[in-house]
Amino acid sequence: xxxxxxxxxxxxxxxINAVKGIDLEVAQGEMVALIGANGAGKTTTLKAICGVxxxxxxxxxxxxxxxxxxxxxxxxxxxxxxVPEGRGIFGRLTVEENLDIGAYTRRDKAATRAQLAHVYExxxxxxxxxxxxxxxxxxxxxxxxxxxxxxxxAPRLLLLDEPSMGLAPxxxxxxxxxIRRVAAEGVTVLLVEQNAKLALExxxxxxxxxxxxxxxxxxxxxxxxxxxxxxAYLGE
Amino acid sequence: xxxxxxxxxxxLTLGSVYAVxxxxxxxxYGIVQLINFAHGEVVMVGxxxxxxxxxxxxxxxxxxxxxxxxxGAMSAVPVCMAVGYTMERVAYRPLRxxxxxxxxxxxxxxxxxLQQVAMLVWSRNPLSFPQxxxxxxxxxxxxxxSAVQIAIVSVSVLMMAVLTLIVYRTRLGVAMRATSxxxxxxGLMGVNVNQVIAATFVIGxxxxxxxxxxxxxxxxxxxxxxxxxxxxxxxxxAVLGGIGNLAGAMLGGILLGVVEALGTGYIGExxxxxxxxWISTSLAQRCAEDGHVVVFGSNYQDVFAFVVxxxxxxxxxSGLLGExxxxxx
Ligand SMILES: Nc1ncnc2c1ncn2[C@@H]1O[C@H](COP(=O)(O)OP(=O)(O)O)[C@@H](O)[C@H]1O
Ligand SMILES: [Mg+2]
Numbered sequence: 358x359x360x361x362x363x364x365x366x367x368x369x370x371x372x373i374n375a376v377k378g379i380d381l382e383v384a385q386g387e388m389v390a391l392i393g394a395n396g397a398g399k400t401t402t403l404k405a406i407c408g409v410x411x412x413x414x415x416x417x418x419x420x421x422x423x424x425x426x427x428x429x430x431x432x433x434x435x436x437x438x439x440v441p442e443g444r445g446i447f448g449r450l451t452v453e454e455n456l457d458i459g460a461y462t463r464r465d466k467a468a469t470r471a472q473l474a475h476v477y478e479x480x481x482x483x484x485x486x487x488x489x490x491x492x493x494x495x496x497x498x499x500x501x502x503x504x505x506x507x508x509x510x511a512p513r514l515l516l517l518d519e520p521s522m523g524l525a526p527x528x529x530x531x532x533x534x535x536i537r538r539v540a541a542e543g544v545t546v547l548l549v550e551q552n553a554k555l556a557l558e559x560x561x562x563x564x565x566x567x568x569x570x571x572x573x574x575x576x577x578x579x580x581x582x583x584x585x586x587x588x589a590y591l592g593e
Numbered sequence: 594x595x596x597x598x599x600x601x602x603x604x605l606t607l608g609s610v611y612a613v614x615x616x617x618x619x620x621x622y623g624i625v626q627l628i629n630f631a632h633g634e635v636v637m638v639g640x641x642x643x644x645x646x647x648x649x650x651x652x653x654x655x656x657x658x659x660x661x662x663x664x665g666a667m668s669a670v671p672v673c674m675a676v677g678y679t680m681e682r683v684a685y686r687p688l689r690x691x692x693x694x695x696x697x698x699x700x701x702x703x704x705x706x707l708q709q710v711a712m713l714v715w716s717r718n719p720l721s722f723p724q725x726x727x728x729x730x731x732x733x734x735x736x737x738x739s740a741v742q743i744a745i746v747s748v749s750v751l752m753m754a755v756l757t758l759i760v761y762r763t764r765l766g767v768a769m770r771a772t773s774x775x776x777x778x779x780g781l782m783g784v785n786v787n788q789v790i791a792a793t794f795v796i797g798x799x800x801x802x803x804x805x806x807x808x809x810x811x812x813x814x815x816x817x818x819x820x821x822x823x824x825x826x827x828x829x830x831a832v833l834g835g836i837g838n839l840a841g842a843m844l845g846g847i848l849l850g851v852v853e854a855l856g857t858g859y860i861g862e863x864x865x866x867x868x869x870x871w872i873s874t875s876l877a878q879r880c881a882e883d884g885h886v887v888v889f890g891s892n893y894q895d896v897f898a899f900v901v902x903x904x905x906x907x908x909x910x911s912g913l914l915g916e917x918x919x920x921x922x
Contacts, residue, residue: 409777433783445778447771458771461764462783510783 358421360385360514360545361406366415368398368405375401377569378415383514388537388546390556390577392590393566399549400442402566403516406547407439408432419514434462436513440520442549444503448492452483455491455502459509469509476505479535497528504535514545521552533559553590557581565590595735600858601851602733606742606811608850609749613804614827615834615842616756617797623837624773624793625689630700631680633824634707635673635798639805640815641711643669644720651723658725662810669802676707677798681791704821711817719816722809745807752800753843759796760839769793773837822895826853829902835915844913849898856897864888 361383368376376398383389393399404410406417408429417425424432438459447455456476460469477484480501486494491502500520507515517536521529529552537559540546550556557563557577565573565586573580580586587593614636621629647665650656656664684703688696730739760766771779772789780786808823809815830849834841865887867880879886905912 407781409781429777429780430783430785433781439781441778441781445775445781447774447778449774450767450770454767454770458767458779458782458784461768506782 358385359383359418360387360420361547362418363402363406364416364418366402366405366417367413368401368410369413370401374413375569376405376412379566379569379571381564381571381574383545383547386543386545387562388540388548388560390553390560390563391547391549391566392551392553392556392563394589395551396568397566398569399566400518403439403441403518403547403549407437407516430462433510436510437516438507438510438512438514439516440500440503440507440518442518442522444496444499446491446499446502446506448490450491451488452491452494452502453487455506456483456509459506460511462510468511472509472511476508479508479538480505497524497532500524500528500532501535504532504539508539512544514547515539516547516549518549519551520548521550521555529555553586554581596858597855598734598736600854602736602738602742604851604854605847606745606850607854608830608847609746610804610808610811610846611827611830611850612843612846613749613752613800613807614823615831615846616753616839617801618828618831619834619836619839619842620769620793620797622831623839624769624790625685627685627696628700628828628836629680629685629794629797630697630824630828631703631707632797632801633820633822633827634704634711635676635680635801635820636805636808636823636827637711637815637817637820638676638707639669639673639802640809640819641715641720641805641817642672643802643806644722644809644815645715647725648720648723651725658727661725662806666803666806669806670799673798673802673805674795677794677801678791681794685794686787686790704824708817708820715817717817719814720809722813722815726810741810745811748803748807752803756796756800757839765789765792826895826898829898829905832912833901833905835912838912838914841912841914848913849901852901853894853897857891857894860889860893861885861887861891 359382363379363381365378365380366376367374367378379402391399391402401410405412408427412425416423419437420435447458450458456473460472463469482498483501483505486498491499494502504520520532520536524532533555536546536548548556548560557580560577563575563577563580564571565580573583573586575583614632617632618629621627643665646668647661650661650664654661680703684699685696688699728739728741730737760769768779768784768789771782772784772786776786826849827846830845831842833849834843834845865885866876867886870877870880876886
């Protein structure tokens with residue numbers, strides 16, 4: 358059964374229809390890529406999934422439940438976590454406070470501390486800078502923090518919005534290594550990316566989005582071989 | 594008597610109350626970018642409730658005076674918390690995301706409502722603080738310090754310390770700071786943003802309640818209109834320190850209290866025309882008769898806060914400790 362199922366989802370900003378009726382599914386334990394050009398509607402789709410935006414029509418099902426009307430702070434308690442576009446870290450809080458607030462809904466102190474140790478082990482850089490204000494860190498470090506913070510809630514479903522944006526190639530590689538590791542640990546991942554090659558190489562399946570619609574959906578290897586995809590997104 | 598030291602002591606007393614009230618303005622502004630102009634009325638409600646309870650218990654209960662004062666404060670706190678919560682829930686929450694002018698006008702409306710309700714409940718006559726607590730006065734280097742002044746400064750400092758601990762050391766505090774920085778992102782962390790905003794109003798109102806009881810005790814009087822001026826002064830203090838900044842509100846409150854006290858202490862002397870009585874013979878004659886011809890007397894006490902407010906807005910709108918002002922004010 359799928360962990361996340363989006364059905365005929367339509368989302369608009371005032372009169373502008375940004376998402377025009379899409380269907381999308383992510384199975385438990387799967388890593389799925391959602392690729393598409395700038396302005397295709399990927400971020401908007403994630404916003405509706407995680408309860409930041411109310412869709413104009415359609416449904417979002419999560420863990421077999423209709424969550425379309427639920428606010429984001431409730432979805433967090435159901436195991437959903439977002440690494441947003443532009444990272445959205447709290448720049449005036451310290452690194453460790455950012456991580457603490459990632460575990461805001463968790464009451465099990467021991468498990469939370471273990472999770473913190475796990476995140477610090479994944480990103481030793483964050484541990485070095487734990488008492489520093491997060492806003493003073495580099496872009497790559499902030500992206501690590503955004504991912505670490507999302508992991509602090511011990512999510513079942515991790516939504517990532519363009520984690521490679523604005524990062525140097527070496528940092529992109531490190532971030533993707535981490536994402537693959539998290540997926541291998543059993544977390545279900547929906548990955549939005551403009552870097553289609555990297556995203557599809559890391560995922561099992563993929564969706565291609567164009568001006569608010571899903572135009573292609575297939576296994577990742579098939580999409581990587583698809584001439585349309587190769588021409589439009591892989592620059593060949 | 595040393596006027597300078599005396600005015601510093603008086604200024605620190607009032608200033609620490611301004612600081613506690615200013616914290617309420619600055620916390621709410623920090624989290625929802627709203628200036629809750631009705632906050633002064635919450636202080637007034639605290640003073641009225643506190644003095645009513647103190648008056649009633651002093652007359653009949655036979656309890657020790659300190660217990661009576663404590664009971665007054667402990668009654669004012671929950672009433673003010675309820676007022677703060679209701680205000681947020683009923684008046685401000687529905688306007689979140691509305692143009693800035695809407696909550697501002699609403700704040701004025703709430704002020705009027707609270708004043709009128711207070712007038713209906715307590716009448717137009719001021720409530721007086723019964724003389725139950727002995728208020729010994731100590732002499733320090735030629736100036737007088739009363740026990741009430743010491744108590745007010747101590748309680749204020751204690752409340753500021755507790756608030757700082759809440760904001761910087763608790764789960765709620767982290768949630769408040771996160772919400773103030775990016776409410777949507779805080780929601781995505783599992784923070785119930787509405788609850789955190791309500792908590793901010795309620796904490797500010799609890800501080801206002803204690804401030805109200807302290808100011809009522811200090812002046813020995815409370816009335817339904819006292820909130821407006823006090824609120825404006827505390828607001829000026831918050832702006833002086835940098836609105837949205839907690840340390841700024843504390844610093845601004847204390848500075849404003851001291852400036853006001855020194856200003857009041859020296860304005861008569863500074864604007865005494867007899868310093869320049871050579872400019873006219875009739876002036877010289879009056880000076881010879883009365884000794885002083887003062888232009889602005891100490892009844893100009895309330896002017897200083899607004900002079901400070903205007904100077905800050907002109908020369909340093911971000912306040913002493915504020916970072917940036919941008920388009921937020
Ligand atoms: N806040 C907004 N207000 C109005 N239109 C928006 C807003 N955010 C995004 N859009 C529009 O919605 C469409 C989809 O945007 P977005 O979901 O951000 O795309 P993507 O993440 O795929 O780059 C774009 O045409 C964009 O201009
Ligand atoms: Mg986007």
